[in-house]
Amino acid sequence: MNNKIGELRPSQFITTFGPGSIVDLPDYSVIMGGIDKWDTFDVSKSRTIEENRLKKKLGIQQIKAIPINESKEFGTLPAYRFPEYHVCPKCRKIGKYRGREFVEEEGVLYCKNPDAEGEPCNKIKTHPVRFIVTCKKGHINDFPWGVYVHKKGKYDPKSCKLYLQDKGETGSLKDLVVYCKTCNQERSVSEAFSNNKILGKCSGRRPWLRDFENNCEHDKELLLRGASNIYFSSIESSIVIPKALEQEGIEDFIKEHIDLSDDELLDNRPMFDFMMKRIPDINRLGLDKVWNIVQKLRDETNSSNDLDLKTPEYHALLTEHHNYEEIDFETEPEVVPERFKEYISDLVRVKRLKEVMVLKGFTRIHPLPDLTARLSGETDDSNEDNQSGTAKVELAPLSATPQLFLPGVETYGEGIFLTVNQEKLQAWENDHKTYEAGMVAAHIAMYEERKVPVNEIPPFPGLRYVLLHTLSHALIREFTMHSGYSSSALKERIYSDPEKGMAGILIYTATVDSEGSLGGLVELGKKDKFEAILARTLSAAQYCSGDPQCAEKDVYELKDVNGAACHSCMLAAETSCEKSNRYLDRSLLVNTVANHQREFFIIE
Incomplete structure (x- = not known):
């Protein structure tokens, strides 16, 4: 990992600043990276949280605590600069850190615009633009400043010089105007707020995962960078309840010693025999007998739709x-x-x-309609994935590919x-x-x-x-x-x-x-x-x-x-x-x- 740029408490990562969220720092803002971008060694050495009921409901093998570096010299959670566009508070020039006018020194972007009216900018600290675009599927991207101001005209990123002017007449968005000095084109930002169709279809960009998702059918929507509806974390929680102090019966004994969610082990009889021979208490029962019981228990587990977290808690609190x-x-x-x-x-x-x-995903613009119902254990999560249609809200992923763990x-x-x-x-x-x-x-x-x-x-x-x-x-x-x-x-x-x-x-x-x-x-x-x-x-x-x-x-x-x-x-x-x-x-x-x-x- 690179040098750290800030600090978060573990609870903040789960509730507010998880993967895909935007964190404002003193000199710029960043978007938190996905869990598949975490350093594998940091994940491995991070503490494992034991709560089998949650693991079963979420279909994962591990719940991992947030990686922490005790030396505090290096960060453990990746983050990427976002939005990339910055604006100079003096000359109002818009650009990226790769631009000629914007230079980077120790992570901070400075404006050195020689074309500024009056006195040229001399190393003026810039700040991130206030606007970004997103969609209901969770994709997020920089506002398309160049394309937006030129409408259907030609936009040349190399020659066009963009400015974000604030006329300051009424204090409304109508006073905020994008201006291309090269082409003498201008357009108010308020038009994008009043009509999302102007911005076109979503590009499918997922900067927290460093990739694009193809064929997104949603329209882009303009949001403020610090808007509260830019990130809604989706959390599953449970009260940890104890198992009985003494398990009775061979099935309970086997459940205690064999992980029924380990498909690789339970699909391979030779591997099963090889591993179980090393556990004297299991080997003593007889591998054939144990194998048959394991397959029976596994079938019962897979066929069960009982993912209710609250009923066991209720009875545990009473009994x-x-x-x-x-x-x-x-x-x-x-x-x-x-x-x-x-x-x-x-x-x-x-x-x-x-x-x-446990953090299992997030949404943008709208929270999941039945989020609180699922938190209460009242509805099934089975229809959460593969949703389509503009009226539905989809859960954005924490990683580009499914992981065997989730942060908690x-x-x-x-x-x-x-x-x-x-x-x-x-x-x-x-x-x-x-x-x-x-x-x-x-x-x-x-x-x-x-x-x-x-x-x-x-x-x-x-x-x-x-x-x-x-x-x-x-x-x-x-x-x-x-x-x-x-x-x-x-x-x-x-x-x-x-x-x-x-x-x-x-x-x-x-x-x-x-x-x-x-x-x-x-x-x-x-x-x-x-x-x-x-x-x-x-x-x-x-x-x-x-x-x-x-x-x-x-x-x-x-x-x-x-x-x-x-x-x-x-x-x-x-x-x-x-x-x-x-x-x-x-x-x-x-x-x-x-x-x-x-x-x-x-x-x-």
Whole structure:
């Protein structure tokens, strides 16, 4: 690797600045390279994160931690200068570092334009242009300045001298004009914003992979270099849960000692025999017997569509109340306060937990329509690849060719888990079918407004999900007041599935590269403290400083599938919410000033 040009935290790489993202540096900006561009030795020596459930769901062999160079003299993650076009702040000349007027010294581009009006530029530091072009498939390229200003005329890169002039009359994009001094041609940048057809079809360039993808059918779209919609990371996460301390049966024993995802080994009987002979405990069972069992288990694994990450977590949080040595999972059941036994079935203090987050791709312009649904384990990812059509959003790859690993990070922390009484919840759901139908209509309308095809619209998560999600946000706001953690430090996982009997909430905090936590959150899970917390939570949810307007929002007027919910009462930090602050309605939680009489908790 070359000398480092900047530093990123591992969590930043996974969430914000992964492959394909643009990072602004003091003197220029770069685009982060794909994982296939990483140094192979750096990858090999990087720590492997063990989480078999995530590896199975993502179809990979390894989850690798972000490579780190302890000496800090050299970078471990490749990055390439992007955009290549720079502009001089003095003479407004546009050019690349290969141009005659722009020279590079120690990585910085300087303008030495002899043709500048007035006094020639004398080593003026340039900066990257503000505009780039991209498409819905994730391709990205420099804005075609020369072709754009000449329209259908001839553009000669060698002789044409381009300038980006700012007339400064109104401060709008109409004042920003591309000008060719050689051909005396000019054109406002605002035209490209108003009509994408002007820019033509996408070139298919993937600078983070150093290649082009042929036959892209999407139109180019003009974006600002620092726009928030230029990069949406797609992350899969799971809470690491322990296996049983003692495996029973030969099949479980074999699963522990043989990797059923190793196709090369399991497709080659001679190689299998050669390798297994070296494992005394396997060899002792008999290679023929083990081979037959392995093939059976492999067939069952391949035929299984159970990629649900949340169901095992839900049951582990309820049943695995043990302290595991060398495993970051420790739970302790707590007595439910008598006052809320009618509503809450289980209360669990999660003293230790570990979350693994894996970056699997990214999108541009729009996030995946069902991204949060997949994060919640509600939909299948099988239709994610090979999508086509202008209305669909595609996941851009992290590498030019499939890799056996994906980058990930581990976070450690604590939490509080609770479940809602199933019998009371089912009765409440049956009483409010009409309201649920209204929310379903609002859900569909939201996606249709974004021109998502009907067959691409994810299923409505259910009225119980809206209730659980609202309760989670209300609790997060109250926990923030007493735990010592900020609201952005707390996260949620909602377990909602009527068919599987799931109705739970896990509110937790997790920190990268930190063993353990402060203990302030799990302490609030004790019976007496939680009783007071929940009472204050429900009481606070009755009123909002935005009332009566907030409380009067009803499903039949919804545009964002939120009912009585706003920044003053229910919305949380985007890093905390798994549904992008959607599907919230405190009128389902408690009675509000609007008195809709659809609340789950009856406060005396």
